[in-house]
Amino acid sequence: MEHGSIERELHIEATPEVVYEVVSSPEHLREWWPDDAELDPVPGGTGTITFGDPASPDAKVEHLTVVEADPPRRFAFRWVYDQGASAAPGNSLLVTIDLVPSGGGTLLRFKETGFRERGWEAAVLEQAYADHVQGWDHFLPRLVARAELLVARP
DSSP states (O other): OOEHHHHHHHHSSSSSHHHHHHHHHHHHHHHHEEESEEOOOSTTOOOEESEEEEETTTTTTEEEEEEEEETTTEEEEESSTTSOOOBBBTTBBBEEEEEETTTTTTEEEEEOTGGGGGGHHHHHHHHHHHHHHHHHHHHHHHHHHHHHHHHHOO
């Protein structure tokens, strides 16, 4: 099985401007992805996302570094790297979200790469890849719902 990248395409009934806010701003991220998010959504900006109760010692905290912020077309970040390290190819995963106008809505092209470049042994690589496939299959539909909810509000 190929463990190089995860790719998804989603159509969202919201403008690229709205979708960009949903994928890049901490207040919207918290509504569809992590339980908590602190992020400066500019190139070189850093932050954290937390899964679980942030006050709990069991919470999983991931560091993020924004690689590209080109509203409303592209938002890209690196994550899943060791605390204290600087995110770079070879020590992190890269998530790229491209937004393309489509009718009255947006085509979101999602891609996560870097699994093999991490140098993980086969079992770790397979587990990380499977976990991320399952995670994105759960969270990306929530992103769609969040963006469409914002548009539906009076």
